[in-house]
Structures are given as structure tokens and as C-alpha cells.
Amino acid sequence: MEQPLTQYSRAEYIETETGNKVSRKSVICGSQNIILSGKTIIQTGCVIRGDLRRAGTGHAVVIAIGRYCLLGQQSIIRPPHKTYKGVFSYYPMKIGDHVMVGEGSIVEAASIGNYVEIGKNCVIGRFAMIKDGCRIEDNTVIAPHTMVPSFSVYSGNPGRLVGELPECTQELYEARSKELYSKFTAV
Amino acid sequence: MNTGGLSIAPGAIVCVDTVISGPVTIGTVVHPQCQIIAERGPIIIGQNNIISESARIINRRPETMLIGDFNVLEARSPQVLEGTSVGNQCVVAPTCSTIENDKLADFSVIYGDTNCRQTQKSDQKAQMTLHIKHLKYLHDTLPRYNHVRKPES
Numbered sequence: 001m002e003q004p005l006t007q008y009s010r011a012e013y014i015e016t017e018t019g020n021k022v023s024r025k026s027v028i029c030g031s032q033n034i035i036l037s038g039k040t041i042i043q044t045g046c047v048i049r050g051d052l053r054r055a056g057t058g059h060a061v062v063i064a065i066g067r068y069c070l071l072g073q074q075s076i077i078r079p080p081h082k083t084y085k086g087v088f089s090y091y092p093m094k095i096g097d098h099v100m101v102g103e104g105s106i107v108e109a110a111s112i113g114n115y116v117e118i119g120k121n122c123v124i125g126r127f128a129m130i131k132d133g134c135r136i137e138d139n140t141v142i143a144p145h146t147m148v149p150s151f152s153v154y155s156g157n158p159g160r161l162v163g164e165l166p167e168c169t170q171e172l173y174e175a176r177s178k179e180l181y182s183k184f185t186a187v
Numbered sequence: 188m189n190t191g192g193l194s195i196a197p198g199a200i201v202c203v204d205t206v207i208s209g210p211v212t213i214g215t216v217v218h219p220q221c222q223i224i225a226e227r228g229p230i231i232i233g234q235n236n237i238i239s240e241s242a243r244i245i246n247r248r249p250e251t252m253l254i255g256d257f258n259v260l261e262a263r264s265p266q267v268l269e270g271t272s273v274g275n276q277c278v279v280a281p282t283c284s285t286i287e288n289d290k291l292a293d294f295s296v297i298y299g300d301t302n303c304r305q306t307q308k309s310d311q312k313a314q315m316t317l318h319i320k321h322l323k324y325l326h327d328t329l330p331r332y333n334h335v336r337k338p339e340s
Binding site: 049078087141 | 204220241281299332
């Protein structure tokens with residue numbers, strides 16, 4: 001699958017030392033609690049809520065994002081919340097490598113594995129766990145606390161298992177996210 | 188009633204990064220990136236609601252839009268439209284919206300792709316305690332990481 005060449009004006013994105021490209025028009029709250037491992041693209045209008053941290057004092061990582069991820073336009077990444085033993089708190093979210101989040105999706109998952117594709121306008125419910133090599137199709141709603149097994153395809157509202165992906169998915173998604181990153185260039 | 192512009196009640200937390208225009212009265216927690224737009228008539232939002240990111244509340248009618256207390260409007264959800272009024276302790280799930288000229292009864296829940304509705308019957312008390320804890324947490328945390336609009340007395 002050939003990826004299109006995406007060009008942006010140099011003033012629109014900030015490039016960090018580790019190769020992350022973050023749009024100036026994205027909203028990143030509590031940036032001290034967010035870890036980007038590198039070469040991740042955060043597009044315009046994306047909202048990342050690093051401020052909703054675990055109750056209590058001390059340093060806390062709220063959102064950890066791996067390498068070669070793409071967070072599409074207008075997507076919302078916010079950590080999940082629950083009460084545990086009578087204490088209300090938000091809990092950290094972990095996103096693996098080579099993860100694509102489509103435009104307008106809302107992600108409140110507990111963890112997302114490596115090589116995952118989330119389509120456009122999806123809603124990933126609180127504390128959902130998405131394992132490696134999955135595809136969530138456009139407009140899917142994953143119910144809270146859903147466990148999405150490896151190499152599965154989920155679709156619909158509520159999201160159900162509709163198919164499986166081959167084991168070569170890892171290589172495909174890896175190649176695709178690297179190509180996407182290399183073709184996301186400044187003019 | 189303040190018809191000139193925005194008025195924020197004491198105890199409310201309204202992040203700076205929000206779009207609020209027209210005569211709006213707020214007594215609640217408003218996350219960043221919300222849009223509360225009163226084009227013609229005023230919007231009055233009660234106490235102890237939680238309005239999450241990218242929620243849109245728009246009033247295009249001259250009549251006042253009323254939103255009650257203890258409601259949860261989740262991310263990108265409520266495109267609460269003109270002529271609608273929302274009761275108390277309602278929950279609107281992400282990406283759902285209300286219809287025009289609607290009255291949401293107390294304890295309503297809107298969910299699903301067709302904006303299905305149900306009334307919470309059991310566990311209203313549990314939902315309430317959760318909501319109060321959530322509010323307390325947001326009152327503690329939001330001002331630490333976000334710029335907050337100053338309430339007017």
C-alpha cells in the first residue's frame with residue numbers, strides 16, 4: 001500500500017529531538033506527564049490529556065506513546081477513570097509502537113499494543129485493552145472494559161469481532177507507519 | 188440574570204482553552220476545547236456538571252437554554268441543539284447528541300449510534316457518589332495543569 005506524500009508548512013509543526021512532529025494547533029495538557037518515544041506525528045486539533053493523572057503525589061506518567069505513531073486530526077486521547085477501593089482516580093494509558101489513530105477518534109483505553117490501526121471517528125471505551133496487530137474499522141465503538149485479542153478486526157456499534165488479520169500484519173503496519181513518517185515532510 | 192456576556196459562578200472551573208460566546212452562565216466543570224455558543228438566546232448551565240472535551244452546546248433560538256445539575260456530557264458528545272433543555276443527572280455518551288426542541292428528563296442516558304435513550308432506574312445513588320468524587324478530583328487537578336477562567340462574584 002503506497003502512502004501519499006503529506007506536506008506541511010514548517011511553521012505549523014514542532015519537531016523534537018527524537019523526531020516527534022507535533023502540530024502547534026494540537027492541545028496538549030499536562031505535557032510533563034506525557035512520554036513520546038520518538039518519530040510520532042501529532043496532527044492538528046488533536047487533544048491529549050496528560051493532566052488527568054493518578055491521584056496522589058509524586059511523578060506520574062499519564063500517557064506513554066511508542067515510536068512511529070500517528071494521532072490523526074481532531075482525535076482525543078484521554079486516560080480512563082474509575083473508583084477503586086472508594087478512591088476516584090484516572091489511570092495511565094499506554095500506547096505501543098506503530099499505532100495509527102484515525103481522524104476524530106476518542107481513545108480512553110487502558111492499553112493499546114503495537115501495530116494497531118484505529119479508524120476514523122471511533123470511540124474506544126474506558127479501560128479497553130487492544131492487543132498487538134489489530135484493526136478497528138471506521139466508526140466503531142468499543143465498549144468499556146473490552147478485551148480486543150491479537151490480530152482481530154473489530155467493527156460496528158457496539159464493536160464486534162468481524163475477522164482476523166494474518167501474521168504478516170506486523171511487518172505491513174511497520175512498513176506503512178515508517179513510510180508515512182518519511183513522507184510527512186515540511187515544505 | 189446577566190445578559191451581557193459570560194458569567195462564571197464561584198466554585199466553577201472553566202478552562203481558558205474553550206470557545207464561549209454570547210450570554211452564558213456557568214456553574215460547572217468545563218474541560219478544554221468545549222464550545223458553548225449562545226447565538227441569540229442565553230444558555231444557563233447549572234451546578235456540578237462535567238462537560239468534557241470538544242462538547243458542543245449551541246443555542247440558536249432567542250429562548251433561554253437550560254441545563255440542570257449533575258449532568259455528564261462526555262467527549263465530543265452533546266451537540267445539544269436549539270430549544271433543548273437538559274434535566275438533572277443525565278449522561279450523554281461520547282459522540283451522541285440531542286435533537287431539536289427536546290426536553291431531556293432527569294436521569295436520562297443517551298447512548299449508541301442512533302442516540303438511544305434510557306432512564307437510569309437502579310444505582311442512581313452509586314452514580315451520584317461516583318460523580319461527586321469525579322468532581323472533587325477535577326476541582327483538585329484541573330487548576331494545577333490548566334489555565335482557568337476566573338469566577339465572577
